[in-house]
Amino acid sequence: MKFAYKFSNLLGAVYRQGNLNFSKDGNAVISPVGNRISIFDLKNNTSETLPISTTKNITCVGLSPDGNLAIVVDEDGAALLVSLITRAVLHHFHFHKPVSSIRFSHDGRKFIVTKGNVALMYHAPGKQREFNAFVLDKSYYGPYDETTCIDWTDDSKCFVVGSKDMSTWVFGAERWANLICYSLGGHKDLIVGCFFEQDSLDLYTVSQDGTLCIWESNTELDGLVLQKHKDKPKPRRQDEEEEEEEDMGEKEEGEVIRGTAETPKSKDETKHVRYKQRSKHFFNKEGDFNNLTAAAFHKPTHILVTAFASGIFHLHELPEFNLIHSLSISDQRIASVAFNSSGDWIAFGCSRMGQLLVWEWQSESYVFKQQGHFNNMAALAYSPDGQYIVTGGDDGKVKVWNTNSGHCFVTFTEHSSSITGVTFTSSGFVIISASLDGTVRAFDLHRYRNFRTFTSPRPAQFSSLAVDVSGELVSAGAQDSFEIFLWSMQTGRLLEVLGGHEGPVSSLCFSPVQSILASASWDRTIRLWDMLDSWQVKETLRLTSDGLCVTYRPDGQELAVATLNGEISFWNPQTAAQTGSLAGRHDLQTGRKDTDKITAKQSAKGKSFTSLCYSADGESVLAGGQSKFVCIYNVKEQMLVKKFEISCNLSFDAMEEFLDRRKMTEFGSLALVDEGAGDGDEVNISLPGVRRGDMSSRHFKPEIKVSSLRFSPTGRSWAATTTEGLLVYSLDSSLVFDPYDLDLDVTPTSIRKQLRLQQWVSAIVLAFRLNEKDLKQEVLETVPHDQIPVVCGSLPDVYVEKLLGFVAQCLEASSHLQFYMTWAQNLLMLHGQKLKNRSGSILPTLQALQKSIQRHFDNLSKLCDFNMYNIRYAVALSKQRGVKRPAEEEEEEDEGLSEEMSEASLDDSEMIL
Incomplete structure (x- = not known):
C-alpha cells in the first residue's frame, strides 16, 4: 500500500507524430505523444495523459462524433478502442498493416480505415455488447498507391479518399444507383487533404505541391438513389444475421467494391453523379522545398488552413480563395493541423521540434504554446x-x-x-x-x-x-x-x-x-x-x-x-x-x-x-x-x-x-x-557511451x-x-485502505453514533483507526467551527501527525479553505513543540501542507487582482462619463454600475467557494 505508485502524468513532451483532434466541446486538444495519448484542457489549463499505451508509436487517432470513443493505431497497425470517459481500453484489434488515416462518419455508425491502397469501412462499436467490436462492412479498391486522407459528407452517405497516386476517389457508403465510385485527377503531386463542402457533394482537394482544385458536382445529396436488387432476399432471423456479422468480423471479409474511372452505364446518363473542375488555385511558394504538409477545412465557416514545411500557414476563405491570414509560427515542418468545433482555434503540431500550438486566428493570439525538450x-x-x-x-x-x-x-x-x-x-x-x-x-x-x-x-x-x-x-x-x-x-x-x-x-x-x-x-x-x-x-x-x-x-x-x-x-x-x-x-x-x-x-x-x-x-x-x-x-x-x-x-x-x-x-x-x-x-556500430545515437543513420x-x-x-x-x-x-x-489499530468496535456505525453524541475527539480517533477517506472527511467537516481549538487541544499525540497529513491532503482539492486552514493553524500552534521533536518524519507532511496553501494563494491572488483591476476600470469609466453628462444621468449610471458590480462580486464569490 505504501508503494502503490501509479503512472499519473507525462510532462516534457506534448506532441511526437500523428494527427491532432479536438474534443467535442472544442476546449481540449487530444495529442499523441509517443505511444501514449495526452489531453490538454485549454479552458482549465490542465493536462492529462491517459493510463493506456500501445506497443509502438501512435500514427493516427480517430475520434467518434460524440467524443466518447477513440480508436488509436500504432506504427504496425495494432489498434486500441479507448473510452475517453472511463480512460479504459475496450477492445484490441490488429489491421496487420500500417494505417494512414482513420475517420468516423458524422452519424457515428461507421468508420473508414485506409491501409495501403484499400479503404475499409467498419461498423462502429455500438452501445450493445458485441462479440467483435470491429465488424467489416465493405472494402473499397480504387487508388493504385497508398491512401493519405479521408472525409465524409455531412449525411454520411459518401466519403472521399485521397491517394499518393495524385488521384482522389469518391465512394458511396451505400449501394447508390447513380454513384458507386468516381475518380478525380488534376493534380501533379500526392493529395494532402480532400474535403466535402457543407451539405453538398462539391469537393476541395489540396496536393503537396501547393495546388487547390475546386470540384463542382451536378447532383445534390438528396439526389442519390439506392440501387434496387433483382432478387429480393428471403427474410432472415435476427440470430442468423448476428452469426453472419460475427463470421465477417472474424474473417475480415466484407463486400468488395472495385473502382474504375467510369461509372456504370445506364439509359439515363443525367442521373449519374458527375464532377467538373470549377477552378484551380496555387499557393505562394518560397521554393521547391516548401511543400504543403497538412490541411484542414472548417465547413460551417468555409475556412481552409494549409500548413507548409517552412513553418508557414495560410487561412483562405473558400470557394473564392480569399487570403484571410498568413503567419510563420515555426521554422520546422508542420505535421498536423486541426480545427475545433466552433472554428475559432487551430491546433498545429510540429513533430521535429515537439511543438504543440493552438492559435486563435480572429484575435491573432496564442491560446496554448508548449514545446518539450528537443533531445533527451x-x-x-x-x-x-x-x-x-x-x-x-x-x-x-x-x-x-x-x-x-x-x-x-x-x-x-x-x-x-x-x-x-x-x-x-x-x-x-x-x-x-x-x-x-x-x-x-x-x-x-x-x-x-x-x-x-x-x-x-x-x-x-x-x-x-x-x-x-x-x-x-x-x-x-x-x-x-x-x-x-x-x-x-x-x-x-x-x-x-x-x-x-x-x-x-x-x-x-x-x-x-x-x-x-x-x-x-x-x-x-x-x-x-x-x-x-x-x-x-x-x-x-x-x-x-x-x-x-x-x-x-x-x-x-x-x-x-x-x-x-x-x-x-x-x-x-x-x-x-x-x-x-x-x-x-x-x-x-x-x-x-x-x-x-x-x-x-x-x-x-x-x-x-x-x-x-x-x-x-x-x-x-x-x-x-x-x-x-x-x-x-x-x-x-x-x-x-x-x-x-x-x-x-x-x-x-x-x-x-x-x-x-x-x-x-x-x-x-x-x-x-x-x-x-x-x-x-x-558494420557501423555506435561507440560505447554515445547517448543520443547516430542521427544520420537510416534507422x-x-x-x-x-x-x-x-x-x-x-x-x-x-x-x-x-x-x-x-x-x-x-x-x-482513493484505492488504498490501510486501517490503523483496528478493533471489532471500530465500525462506521459506531463512529456516526459518537458524532450524534457530539463526542468529537473519540469520533476522530475511531475514524482514523478505520482510515477510510470519505468517513474521515465526514467526521472532520461535522465538527463545529468554534470547537476546533478544543478538539485539537485534547487530541492524542499519535493522531496529531495523521490528522495534519489528512488536512493537507483535503486542503489541496477542497473549497472549504478557511475551515481546513483553521484546523492546520490550531494543530501547529498547540502541538508545535512536539512536532518539532519529530521534524524528520513530519517534514513531508509540512511540505504537502505548504504546497496546498501556496497553490490556493496563487489562484486566489490572480482572481483578486483581476477583480481589483475591473473595479478600477469601472470607476474610471464612470468618472469619465460623468464629466460629459448631466448629474441625473450620472446618478442613474452609478446605480446601474453598482448593481452590475454587486452581481459580479456574487459571481466571483461563487467561483471562490
Missing part, C-alpha cells in the same frame, strides 16, 4: 514545496513545469551545450544549472532572468552540481580537470578549487544538516569535504568500483552510493563505516539492442544504476539507470520492494530481451545489414534509459527523466 532530458529537481519541477536537457534548455497543470511556464535558453545538473535552492525561487559549456547559471523565478553566471579560471566541462542548505555555496564538479569548484551565491566569486580526485567527478551532494560536501568520482573514492574547516577533506571512503552517484538521506545520517559494478552501498558519514550494500545488477534486466552482438544477459553485466534518491521518510531508496526498470529498495532490510516498468514502447531500442526472429535474415540481423557499409563486411531508434530520478518532498509522488519524457508516478489514495 538529462536532469530534474523538485522545488522544496513540490509544486514545480525543473528539467535540463541535452538541447541546453532549462524548463520549469507546474506539477498541478502539467505545463511548462518558463524556459531558459542561456546555456549553449547540454545540461548536466539542475537544482532548486532552499527558498524555492532560485534555480541553479550546470552545463558542459563551462558555466553554472542561477535563474530567478520572480523576474525570470539569469542573474548569476559562475565560471572557472580555465574552461571546464561541469558534470555535477550541488547547492548547500543555506543557498550560499554553489559547487560543481569537472569531468576533464577532476576538480570541484566552489562559488558564493551572493558575490558570484570563486571561493575555492578543491583538488584531490584522480578521475572525473561524477556526482556531488551537500549534507542536509551540516556544511559537508560529498563527492563521488571515477577514482573509486567518496570524499567528504568540510566547508567550515578550510575546505579540507574530512573523510575518504574507498569503493570497490567507480562511483557514479552519491546522495544523502534527508536527516543527513546516511550516504547511498551507486557504483559501476551495479551495487548500491550505504555508509555512515560520521564513522566512515559501510552499513550495507545491495547487488542491483540483476534487477536492471536490460534489453538487447538491435546492433548488439551479445545477449541481453551478458550485456546486463556491464550495466549499473546512474541515479539514486531517498524517499521523503528516508526508509527507501529509488534507483534507475540504463534500463526500462526503476527499482525501490528498502534500506533497512536491504531488499527489493517494487519494480516499475517505465515504458513498453517497442519503438525504442533495448526493449526486448531476445532478438526478433522476423528481423533475422541469412546474413544476420536486419539492423546490422541495414547499418552496414556498401559491401556488407563493415534511428533511441535507447530506453532513466537519466535522473527524484522523490517529491511531499512523499506522494516521484518523477523520472527518461527517453520517453518526464514521467510522474503518484499514489492513488
Whole structure:
C-alpha cells in the first residue's frame, strides 16, 4: 500500500507524430505523444495523459462524433478502442498493416480505415455488447498507391479518399444507383487533404505541391438513389444475421467494391453523379522545398488552413480563395493541423521540434504554446514545496513545469551545450544549472532572468552540481580537470578549487544538516569535504568500483552510493563505516539492442544504476539507470520492494530481451545489414557511451534509459527523466485502505453514533483507526467551527501527525479553505513543540501542507487582482462619463454600475467557494 505508485502524468513532451483532434466541446486538444495519448484542457489549463499505451508509436487517432470513443493505431497497425470517459481500453484489434488515416462518419455508425491502397469501412462499436467490436462492412479498391486522407459528407452517405497516386476517389457508403465510385485527377503531386463542402457533394482537394482544385458536382445529396436488387432476399432471423456479422468480423471479409474511372452505364446518363473542375488555385511558394504538409477545412465557416514545411500557414476563405491570414509560427515542418468545433482555434503540431500550438486566428493570439525538450532530458529537481519541477536537457534548455497543470511556464535558453545538473535552492525561487559549456547559471523565478553566471579560471566541462542548505555555496564538479569548484551565491566569486580526485567527478551532494560536501568520482573514492574547516577533506571512503552517484538521506545520517559494478552501498558519514550494500545488477534486466552482438544477459553485466534518491521518510531508496526498470529498495532490510516498468514502447531500442526472429535474415540481423557499409563486411556500430545515437543513420531508434530520478518532498509522488519524457508516478489514495489499530468496535456505525453524541475527539480517533477517506472527511467537516481549538487541544499525540497529513491532503482539492486552514493553524500552534521533536518524519507532511496553501494563494491572488483591476476600470469609466453628462444621468449610471458590480462580486464569490 505504501508503494502503490501509479503512472499519473507525462510532462516534457506534448506532441511526437500523428494527427491532432479536438474534443467535442472544442476546449481540449487530444495529442499523441509517443505511444501514449495526452489531453490538454485549454479552458482549465490542465493536462492529462491517459493510463493506456500501445506497443509502438501512435500514427493516427480517430475520434467518434460524440467524443466518447477513440480508436488509436500504432506504427504496425495494432489498434486500441479507448473510452475517453472511463480512460479504459475496450477492445484490441490488429489491421496487420500500417494505417494512414482513420475517420468516423458524422452519424457515428461507421468508420473508414485506409491501409495501403484499400479503404475499409467498419461498423462502429455500438452501445450493445458485441462479440467483435470491429465488424467489416465493405472494402473499397480504387487508388493504385497508398491512401493519405479521408472525409465524409455531412449525411454520411459518401466519403472521399485521397491517394499518393495524385488521384482522389469518391465512394458511396451505400449501394447508390447513380454513384458507386468516381475518380478525380488534376493534380501533379500526392493529395494532402480532400474535403466535402457543407451539405453538398462539391469537393476541395489540396496536393503537396501547393495546388487547390475546386470540384463542382451536378447532383445534390438528396439526389442519390439506392440501387434496387433483382432478387429480393428471403427474410432472415435476427440470430442468423448476428452469426453472419460475427463470421465477417472474424474473417475480415466484407463486400468488395472495385473502382474504375467510369461509372456504370445506364439509359439515363443525367442521373449519374458527375464532377467538373470549377477552378484551380496555387499557393505562394518560397521554393521547391516548401511543400504543403497538412490541411484542414472548417465547413460551417468555409475556412481552409494549409500548413507548409517552412513553418508557414495560410487561412483562405473558400470557394473564392480569399487570403484571410498568413503567419510563420515555426521554422520546422508542420505535421498536423486541426480545427475545433466552433472554428475559432487551430491546433498545429510540429513533430521535429515537439511543438504543440493552438492559435486563435480572429484575435491573432496564442491560446496554448508548449514545446518539450528537443533531445533527451538529462536532469530534474523538485522545488522544496513540490509544486514545480525543473528539467535540463541535452538541447541546453532549462524548463520549469507546474506539477498541478502539467505545463511548462518558463524556459531558459542561456546555456549553449547540454545540461548536466539542475537544482532548486532552499527558498524555492532560485534555480541553479550546470552545463558542459563551462558555466553554472542561477535563474530567478520572480523576474525570470539569469542573474548569476559562475565560471572557472580555465574552461571546464561541469558534470555535477550541488547547492548547500543555506543557498550560499554553489559547487560543481569537472569531468576533464577532476576538480570541484566552489562559488558564493551572493558575490558570484570563486571561493575555492578543491583538488584531490584522480578521475572525473561524477556526482556531488551537500549534507542536509551540516556544511559537508560529498563527492563521488571515477577514482573509486567518496570524499567528504568540510566547508567550515578550510575546505579540507574530512573523510575518504574507498569503493570497490567507480562511483557514479552519491546522495544523502534527508536527516543527513546516511550516504547511498551507486557504483559501476551495479551495487548500491550505504555508509555512515560520521564513522566512515559501510552499513550495507545491495547487488542491483540483476534487477536492471536490460534489453538487447538491435546492433548488439551479445545477449541481453551478458550485456546486463556491464550495466549499473546512474541515479539514486531517498524517499521523503528516508526508509527507501529509488534507483534507475540504463534500463526500462526503476527499482525501490528498502534500506533497512536491504531488499527489493517494487519494480516499475517505465515504458513498453517497442519503438525504442533495448526493449526486448531476445532478438526478433522476423528481423533475422541469412546474413544476420536486419539492423546490422541495414547499418552496414556498401559491401556488407563493415558494420557501423555506435561507440560505447554515445547517448543520443547516430542521427544520420537510416534507422534511428533511441535507447530506453532513466537519466535522473527524484522523490517529491511531499512523499506522494516521484518523477523520472527518461527517453520517453518526464514521467510522474503518484499514489492513488482513493484505492488504498490501510486501517490503523483496528478493533471489532471500530465500525462506521459506531463512529456516526459518537458524532450524534457530539463526542468529537473519540469520533476522530475511531475514524482514523478505520482510515477510510470519505468517513474521515465526514467526521472532520461535522465538527463545529468554534470547537476546533478544543478538539485539537485534547487530541492524542499519535493522531496529531495523521490528522495534519489528512488536512493537507483535503486542503489541496477542497473549497472549504478557511475551515481546513483553521484546523492546520490550531494543530501547529498547540502541538508545535512536539512536532518539532519529530521534524524528520513530519517534514513531508509540512511540505504537502505548504504546497496546498501556496497553490490556493496563487489562484486566489490572480482572481483578486483581476477583480481589483475591473473595479478600477469601472470607476474610471464612470468618472469619465460623468464629466460629459448631466448629474441625473450620472446618478442613474452609478446605480446601474453598482448593481452590475454587486452581481459580479456574487459571481466571483461563487467561483471562490
